[in-house]
Amino acid sequence: MKKPRKFTFPDLAEPLKPFLLDWMIWGYIAYTVIFLLNSYWYTQYVDWYGSITLKPWSWALTVLGTFFCAFISERYGISVGLKTIKGLRRSPQKSWALTNWGITSVILVAFTFWVGWLTTDMEIGVIANRAPKTFHLWHGLSHPDFTHLINIDPELEDTILGSLVDTLFMAYLASLIGGILAAPLGFLGARNIMSGSWFRKSIFYITRAFFNVIRSVESLLWAIVFAIWIGWGPAAGTFALLIHSMAALAKLFSEQVESIKKGPIEAIQATGASFWQIIRYGAVPQVVPQYTAFLLYRLDINVRMATVIALVGGGGIGRFFFYYKSQLDWNQVGAVTIVIASVVWILDWISGKAREKIV
Amino acid sequence: MAQLEINNLTKVYPPDVLALDDISFEVEKGEFLVIIGLSGSGKSTLLRCINRLIEPTEGSIKFEGREVTTASSKELKQIRKEIGMVFQRFNLIERSLVLTNVLTGQLAEVSLWRSLLGRFPEEMKQTAHEKLETVGIPEQAFKRADELSGGQQQRVGIARALMQDPKLLLADEPVSSLDPATSGTIMDYLAEVNDQGKTVITSLHFLDLVRQYGTRAIGLKGGEIVYDGHPKGIDDEKFKEVFGEEAEKVHIS
Numbered sequence A: 001m002k003k004p005r006k007f008t009f010p011d012l013a014e015p016l017k018p019f020l021l022d023w024m025i026w027g028y029i030a031y032t033v034i035f036l037l038n039s040y041w042y043t044q045y046v047d048w049y050g051s052i053t054l055k056p057w058s059w060a061l062t063v064l065g066t067f068f069c070a071f072i073s074e075r076y077g078i079s080v081g082l083k084t085i086k087g088l089r090r091s092p093q094k095s096w097a098l099t100n101w102g103i104t105s106v107i108l109v110a111f112t113f114w115v116g117w118l119t120t121d122m123e124i125g126v127i128a129n130r131a132p133k134t135f136h137l138w139h140g141l142s143h144p145d146f147t148h149l150i151n152i153d154p155e156l157e158d159t160i161l162g163s164l165v166d167t168l169f170m171a172y173l174a175s176l177i178g179g180i181l182a183a184p185l186g187f188l189g190a191r192n193i194m195s196g197s198w199f200r201k202s203i204f205y206i207t208r209a210f211f212n213v214i215r216s217v218e219s220l221l222w223a224i225v226f227a228i229w230i231g232w233g234p235a236a237g238t239f240a241l242l243i244h245s246m247a248a249l250a251k252l253f254s255e256q257v258e259s260i261k262k263g264p265i266e267a268i269q270a271t272g273a274s275f276w277q278i279i280r281y282g283a284v285p286q287v288v289p290q291y292t293a294f295l296l297y298r299l300d301i302n303v304r305m306a307t308v309i310a311l312v313g314g315g316g317i318g319r320f321f322f323y324y325k326s327q328l329d330w331n332q333v334g335a336v337t338i339v340i341a342s343v344v345w346i347l348d349w350i351s352g353k354a355r356e357k358i359v
Numbered sequence B: 001m002a003q004l005e006i007n008n009l010t011k012v013y014p015p016d017v018l019a020l021d022d023i024s025f026e027v028e029k030g031e032f033l034v035i036i037g038l039s040g041s042g043k044s045t046l047l048r049c050i051n052r053l054i055e056p057t058e059g060s061i062k063f064e065g066r067e068v069t070t071a072s073s074k075e076l077k078q079i080r081k082e083i084g085m086v087f088q089r090f091n092l093i094e095r096s097l098v099l100t101n102v103l104t105g106q107l108a109e110v111s112l113w114r115s116l117l118g119r120f121p122e123e124m125k126q127t128a129h130e131k132l133e134t135v136g137i138p139e140q141a142f143k144r145a146d147e148l149s150g151g152q153q154q155r156v157g158i159a160r161a162l163m164q165d166p167k168l169l170l171a172d173e174p175v176s177s178l179d180p181a182t183s184g185t186i187m188d189y190l191a192e193v194n195d196q197g198k199t200v201i202t203s204l205h206f207l208d209l210v211r212q213y214g215t216r217a218i219g220l221k222g223g224e225i226v227y228d229g230h231p232k233g234i235d236d237e238k239f240k241e242v243f244g245e246e247a248e249k250v251h252i253s
Helices: A013-040 A056-075 A080-086 A100-119 A125-129 A131-142 A160-188 A198-216 A219-230 A234-258 A262-270 A275-312 A318-326 A330-358 B043-050 B073-082 B098-109 B112-117 B122-134 B150-163 B180-195 B207-213 B236-243 B245-250
Strands: B004-013 B017-027 B032-036 B058-063 B083-086 B168-172 B199-204 B216-221 B224-229
Touching: A013 A056, A013 A080, A013 A100, A056 A080, A080 A100, A125 A131, A131 A330, A160 A198, A160 A234, A160 A275, A160 A318, A160 A330, A198 A234, A219 A234, A219 A275, A234 A275, A262 A275, A262 B083, A262 B098, A275 A318, A275 A330, A275 B098, A275 B112, A318 A330, B004 B043, B017 B043, B017 B058, B017 B224, B032 B043, B032 B180, B032 B207, B043 B058, B043 B168, B043 B199, B073 B083, B073 B098, B083 B150, B098 B122, B098 B150, B122 B150, B150 B180, B168 B180, B180 B199, B180 B207, B216 B236, B224 B236
Parallel strands: B032 B199, B032 B216, B083 B168, B168 B199
Antiparallel strands: B004 B017, B004 B058, B216 B224
């Protein structure tokens, strides 16, 4: 009987990982402690936007101190890193909150909450104190002024309904073109399809990187890019929504492709079919319903996004909203808000129903 | 020359799971070969190595004189076209029509563009209807595959394999997901295929089916052949050897 032997290098990264994680956790705890100490007792080490400006030697001290803490915690078996990297098994009798891992996570969550509360200037009182200030807003919403619903606003050279139609078409074009472009990307970015040869693998990584980078930039920022690129207006907004939809859908699609059942693929393969035939008959029928559902959902998102995108020159109904807001014309703001809200609500309802039917 | 010659076939799943250990046997044309063994004994792996759905690690497989293990992608497609396969979980395209499912058996014969557009030739559709008639469900052609019962789905699976007009039919536990009565029907269809001169290699769990249909049985245990002969030759002792001491509980015969 032959047994295959394969030589593997001792993996140095393995023992280092838990230690590094421990070090990072201790570093984080040290940072938050210094931050809290500063904001309650001193202020000279914290500048106005809340970042810590320690002296160089105290940074070195912190780094060394946390290194030491991490070392000690590994040495005495209270390491969170070891637990996390090696798996979170625990004895069933012990409550999770009493384990080292549990205690540390609770401390970390609490610390972070505290620091977050301080950095974001959260105050409960102010919500109540300043409530009367919003009166004109609520008044505007409850007394909407629909003058420009079908009458052209000379300032914006359009009606509210007219620009609403713009917005809907922007969202529609963006979803449709984005969806069509995303479909092949979804396959190219699916690990199970793009495995085997290094050629396929490199296509997989390039595709993944491509749509992850595009996706991590919000459509609002894309709108700024396209507003500069091709000028203000609905076209810029459509391009912005399109490119972001494409990346976001490609991501969802690729996950869908990765979850397809192997059986039908095997069956088609066994008939002697070619690669593209296997994709067409083994994979595509399994993902089409989800594709359509995602696409409908994206249309929904795009209509909502298309209303905001006007803020940076994307065109559409959002223009009216931001213009009236800048004029402090709250009654007209109310009218636009009501139109946007009802369209979003109707579309949400329709796409929800349609998705129920498909999946 | 035997139709299928398997020599020193070994399959290792990385890192070191030995699924098939140096297996050799020959299959003559027209045989009804049954492979028996417990779960994990290597039955599925063996069947899938024959049409290279699973890449063998070592050894050679010769189908009608052609080496399968080293076949180029084009040769492999040709070989696969001549080997039909039926699966335990049917492996149909669930959302497609039964007819489309049967037609996929002929994909290797259709040009790429035609097949991508789903436009199969008319006479091919005719053949598909005939195959559905062969397995007794001509009236289900225009239903979605997932609307059918398990037994009916397996018949579609057989019709798809027959569509290839295969010289060899592989059936990977074709009745394990079905009730005993339906199992009988499905086995009858496989026997009918075998009567037409096509070789059948199937893996089965139940010894009574093995004895009823098989012309030869191979017992697998831990990736090695522990029995090779006529199904009638499997007495209680042999049975224990193949299925282990605990097996008497599942002994249905």
